Amino acid sequence: MRYLVIGNSYGGLAAAEAIRKRDEEGEITVLSNENHEAYGRPLISYYLGGEVSSARMYYRPPSFYRRYRIDVRINSAVRKVLAQEHAVVLADDSQLSYDRLLVATGGQPFVPPMKGANARGVFTFTTWKDADDIKAWLPKVKDVIVIGGGLIGLSAADALRHQGGVRVTIVEMLPRVLGLALDEDGSSILQDRIEELGTRVVTEDSVVEIVADQQGAVNRVVLKSGAELLCQMVVIAIGVRPAVEILKDSGIRINRGVAVDEHMQTNLPDVYAAGDVVEARDIINEDNRIIAILPVAYEHGVIAGANMSGDPLRYPGGIAMNSMPKFEMSVMTMGLTLDQPDLEAVRRFHGTNYRKFLFRGDRLVGVILIGDTSAGGILTSIIKKQELLDRVTKERIIAGEYFSLAAEKKVAWSPAPERTQELR
Amino acid sequence: MEMGPMGSQGRDIVVDPSRCDGCGDCIESCREAVSSQHKKTDALSRIWIHDINDKRYPMVCHNCEQAPCVSACMTGCRHRMGEFVTTDYERCVGCSMCIMCCPFGAIQLVQEERLAMKCDGCLSYETAPCVKACKTGALRHVGFVEASFENRKLRASSLALARLYKAGGDG
Ligand SMILES: Cc1cc2nc3c(=O)[nH]c(=O)nc-3n(C[C@H](O)[C@H](O)[C@H](O)COP(=O)(O)OP(=O)(O)OC[C@H]3O[C@@H](n4cnc5c(N)ncnc54)[C@H](O)[C@@H]3O)c2cc1C
Ligand code: SF4
Ligand code: SF4
Numbered sequence: 001m002r003y004l005v006i007g008n009s010y011g012g013l014a015a016a017e018a019i020r021k022r023d024e025e026g027e028i029t030v031l032s033n034e035n036h037e038a039y040g041r042p043l044i045s046y047y048l049g050g051e052v053s054s055a056r057m058y059y060r061p062p063s064f065y066r067r068y069r070i071d072v073r074i075n076s077a078v079r080k081v082l083a084q085e086h087a088v089v090l091a092d093d094s095q096l097s098y099d100r101l102l103v104a105t106g107g108q109p110f111v112p113p114m115k116g117a118n119a120r121g122v123f124t125f126t127t128w129k130d131a132d133d134i135k136a137w138l139p140k141v142k143d144v145i146v147i148g149g150g151l152i153g154l155s156a157a158d159a160l161r162h163q164g165g166v167r168v169t170i171v172e173m174l175p176r177v178l179g180l181a182l183d184e185d186g187s188s189i190l191q192d193r194i195e196e197l198g199t200r201v202v203t204e205d206s207v208v209e210i211v212a213d214q215q216g217a218v219n220r221v222v223l224k225s226g227a228e229l230l231c232q233m234v235v236i237a238i239g240v241r242p243a244v245e246i247l248k249d250s251g252i253r254i255n256r257g258v259a260v261d262e263h264m265q266t267n268l269p270d271v272y273a274a275g276d277v278v279e280a281r282d283i284i285n286e287d288n289r290i291i292a293i294l295p296v297a298y299e300h301g302v303i304a305g306a307n308m309s310g311d312p313l314r315y316p317g318g319i320a321m322n323s324m325p326k327f328e329m330s331v332m333t334m335g336l337t338l339d340q341p342d343l344e345a346v347r348r349f350h351g352t353n354y355r356k357f358l359f360r361g362d363r364l365v366g367v368i369l370i371g372d373t374s375a376g377g378i379l380t381s382i383i384k385k386q387e388l389l390d391r392v393t394k395e396r397i398i399a400g401e402y403f404s405l406a407a408e409k410k411v412a413w414s415p416a417p418e419r420t421q422e423l424r
Numbered sequence: 425m426e427m428g429p430m431g432s433q434g435r436d437i438v439v440d441p442s443r444c445d446g447c448g449d450c451i452e453s454c455r456e457a458v459s460s461q462h463k464k465t466d467a468l469s470r471i472w473i474h475d476i477n478d479k480r481y482p483m484v485c486h487n488c489e490q491a492p493c494v495s496a497c498m499t500g501c502r503h504r505m506g507e508f509v510t511t512d513y514e515r516c517v518g519c520s521m522c523i524m525c526c527p528f529g530a531i532q533l534v535q536e537e538r539l540a541m542k543c544d545g546c547l548s549y550e551t552a553p554c555v556k557a558c559k560t561g562a563l564r565h566v567g568f569v570e571a572s573f574e575n576r577k578l579r580a581s582s583l584a585l586a587r588l589y590k591a592g593g594d595g
Pocket of ligand 2: 485488491493494509530
């Protein structure tokens with residue numbers, strides 16, 4: 001059996017590992033269009049901020065590919081998937097054939113059509129190379145504009161504020177930072193902290209034009225409000241879109257992301273997909289959608305790999321969540337976090353700690369934790385289970401006594417390592 | 425198929441809360457055993473005892489089969505070695521992704537160190553210090569195949585005791 005994996009990151013490698021556990025003989029090839037072996041993608045902000053050296057960026061030890069007998073090929077971009085022929089076309093026009101294909105191409109940064117976006121000193125921030133490019137440009141920089149106050153924008157801003165003498169301004173279109181994950185209370189706590197630490201935040205405004213100087217280097221940005229901000233660097237961090245161009249005309253069904261069933265199989269029987277490129281089950285919203293976070297990418301990969309090697313595991317679904325210890329503040333969000341008419345919201349403030357719980361009837365569907373985020377995973381697992389909670393349990397959750405739930409559960413619900421429990 | 429560089433460790437730690445008298449000897453021995461990993465702060469135990477309705481529940485990493493903390497680890501430092509879920513603290517950045525995903529609350533962020541620490545099984549000891557310290561048999565070593573069986577047995581015997589608290593994941 002020849003397995004071909006496009007994408008050498010969380011989704012692709014989880015699948016390769018899962019395949020090798022089940023199939024000792026098959027040939028596994030992993031392709032990447034990047035120039036490094038797999039690394040922790042979110043670590044690029046730690047690397048840029050000087051907290052993590054290049055040696056510590058790698059996701060797996062050097063012996064990994066050899067031990068798992070994975071033929072990894074970096075600098076190998078796939079240009080096109082020819083699903084009918086069971087082959088892919090590489091950048092140099094050579095072809096590679098496969099019996100089973102995994103598409104784990106992740107997301108690619110979205111750059112809106114904007115005048116001046118190709119000026120020198122304008123960067124996106126999703127790859128190690130981006131971080132290196134930014135580093136190389138930094139000596140020229142006093143002021144940076146970060147476009148986008150979401151996870152990636154805040155990661156970039158937090159890394160850049162650690163560069164001596166650099167002033168960072170975040171421009172966010174929504175009324176608040178992390179606006180898709182945090183409610184107003186949460187955002188304002190975080191924004192206060194960001195500003196306290198010397199980073200400026202401009203909300204409800206957007207960059208309409210980047211203006212370059214005579215050498216073609218960034219000189220300033222023009223905002224929708226008319227304001228102009230001088231800067232020598234712009235980081236565009238508006239979001240990522242599924243990297244699906246190579247699938248054009250392949251016959252693989254794509255909505256916003258690649259459509260898959262509960263086995264992570266696409267509409268074509270020998271093609272699977274995993275990670276940020278995929279629309280898979282969302283437990284809370286009860287539909288299929290993109291959840292672009294790494295635990296989800298990894299779990300997709302495990303399921304896809306198992307199925308590709310003949311073990312028909314089902315994907316139980318995931319939830320949106322994130323943990324962001326940036327700007328010296330711990331923030332966790334799991335599931336739904338914004339108020340909705342059909343949800344009961346309970347808020348608790350203790351000093352600088354904020355906890356919010358969202359219930360749909362007797363089910364926990366979302367949590368925000370700011371400050372004290374310890375044992376947040378207990379809540380994640382309660383959300384994922386979507387079980388009906390009795391009054392006592394609900395009260396304990398709200399009171400922050402969820403440790404006790406896990407302690408008793410550990411006895412009653414200890415996870416016997418059974419194969420059916422491959423996930424969770 | 426066995427991939428871990430150290431091969432199968434062949435043992436897990438199982439907890440039998442009904443035998444725990446709350447003496448805390450395991451906690452002390454754990455602190456001692458892990459103290460060398462703490463550079464900026466006093467060592468914290470990676471086993472805790474929760475007192476709930478007059479019963480004692482020792483809490484320690486459960487070594488999940490498909491461990492959520494491993495799926496969630498952005499650096500890859502939390503990984504399976506042999507059959508144990510263990511951690512390379514040189515590479516941990518304290519991002520807390522694993523804490524957000526561990527169904528048992530078994531991982532603790534040590535703020536000063538920027539590390540997310542948990543019981544890594546003390547694989548360099550033949551008998552883990554906490555197991556050695558436990559006089560009542562509440563903590564025991566069992567083999568991995570056995571662990572599955574033991575866990576199920578314990579689960580069955582404690583269902584009566586567990587009553588209400590059905591919430592949470594399977595780990
Ligand atoms: C700055 C930053 C911070 C983040 N922080 C967090 C966080 O705190 N928590 C969290 O859960 N998630 C975070 N994320 C998101 C997380 O990184 C992604 O969810 C995760 O990397 C998705 O994994 P993946 O395997 O689907 O794809 P990716 O990691 O995107 O990898 C896809 C791979 O496929 C390769 N590829 C794409 N197209 C081709 C082609 N045509 N030919 C060959 N190879 C190709 C790419 O080069 C890449 O190596 C962050 C992301 C960024 C950028
Ligand atoms: S998820 Fe928690 S209990 Fe399970 S292996 Fe990881 S730390 Fe241990
Ligand atoms: S805190 Fe450490 S162990 Fe946990 S996910 Fe982050 S890097 Fe991995």
